[in-house]
Amino acid sequence: MLSSFFKTSKPIHYIITFLMVAIMVGYFVIDHPFLGWKYIWISVLAMASIAIFQFITLKNELTHNNSFSLWIYSCLLVIGLVYFSDMQIFIAYNCILLALRRLLSMRTRRGLVRKIFDASLWVSLATVFHSWSALFFIVIFLSIVIYAFKNINYWILPFIAIACVSILTFTLDQYIGTNFFLRIFNKFDLSFYYINFEIDVLFAVSSIVSSLGLIMSIALLFGFPKISISARSRFSVLGFSGICGFLFFVMNGSALLLIPLLSIFIARMVQETENKIVKESLLWIPFITMIVLFILRF
Numbered sequence: 001m002l003s004s005f006f007k008t009s010k011p012i013h014y015i016i017t018f019l020m021v022a023i024m025v026g027y028f029v030i031d032h033p034f035l036g037w038k039y040i041w042i043s044v045l046a047m048a049s050i051a052i053f054q055f056i057t058l059k060n061e062l063t064h065n066n067s068f069s070l071w072i073y074s075c076l077l078v079i080g081l082v083y084f085s086d087m088q089i090f091i092a093y094n095c096i097l098l099a100l101r102r103l104l105s106m107r108t109r110r111g112l113v114r115k116i117f118d119a120s121l122w123v124s125l126a127t128v129f130h131s132w133s134a135l136f137f138i139v140i141f142l143s144i145v146i147y148a149f150k151n152i153n154y155w156i157l158p159f160i161a162i163a164c165v166s167i168l169t170f171t172l173d174q175y176i177g178t179n180f181f182l183r184i185f186n187k188f189d190l191s192f193y194y195i196n197f198e199i200d201v202l203f204a205v206s207s208i209v210s211s212l213g214l215i216m217s218i219a220l221l222f223g224f225p226k227i228s229i230s231a232r233s234r235f236s237v238l239g240f241s242g243i244c245g246f247l248f249f250v251m252n253g254s255a256l257l258l259i260p261l262l263s264i265f266i267a268r269m270v271q272e273t274e275n276k277i278v279k280e281s282l283l284w285i286p287f288i289t290m291i292v293l294f295i296l297r298f
Helices: 011-031 041-059 068-083 087-108 112-129 131-148 152-176 180-186 201-221 229-252 256-272 276-296
Strands: none
Touching: 011 041, 011 068, 011 276, 041 068, 041 087, 041 256, 068 201, 068 256, 068 276, 087 112, 087 131, 087 229, 087 256, 112 131, 112 152, 131 152, 131 229, 201 229, 201 256, 229 256, 256 276
């Protein structure tokens, strides 16, 4: 049923997923003891995240012209926001998503200077909100290796972007009295605090998502499932971003940054398999898991 409904890309699919995410995330935010109505903008940002993700997926031909990834991503995003995210991580996550958009568009080999600088700027901004976002500079340099290894000028661009964000952040701190600049360095915490948690639903969900993300990242790097030679470069970028997402989880316990990769990988499995039962299972499991985990959270 779901495979037949989402096998194309139609406006109704966006309406359904937007409403589902807005209602569930909105309810979670309003009911949360430390959030409430003043943080309802998180629901709007979640819907924007869905739109950015689907644009990245279709524009870079990471899946066929269907809504499988849209549906899976929406379900996993609700789980991610409810279980292993805070406000700052989610803002940083959206910045990383915008950076990934620019890196994947490098496949056209046009406007590389602007794309590398933009991606570096977004990662630098993400680092302001959460220090370990700096791990994604690894993906930027690997993308330069893949698409523009010989041009030394491209290697300088990330450092220029870092300098720009650093100067602006420092200036903002001086005028407004905030402490963003120093907080970047103070939050490189290697204490692995989440390891001391009891084995509960939160820890179990994060561990499962991160483990699956690592496995699927490695699978994408080896060209599974059925990735053509011409598409290997952009899937390599995606695979490396998944590995950095796993390292992000290791450092702070949040598996949120692995959700785009998981969604694309599962969507590709849905579109490649001919078995109707497998197709339906891969689409129903994220939805049922989302409902169950959402109920358990309250």
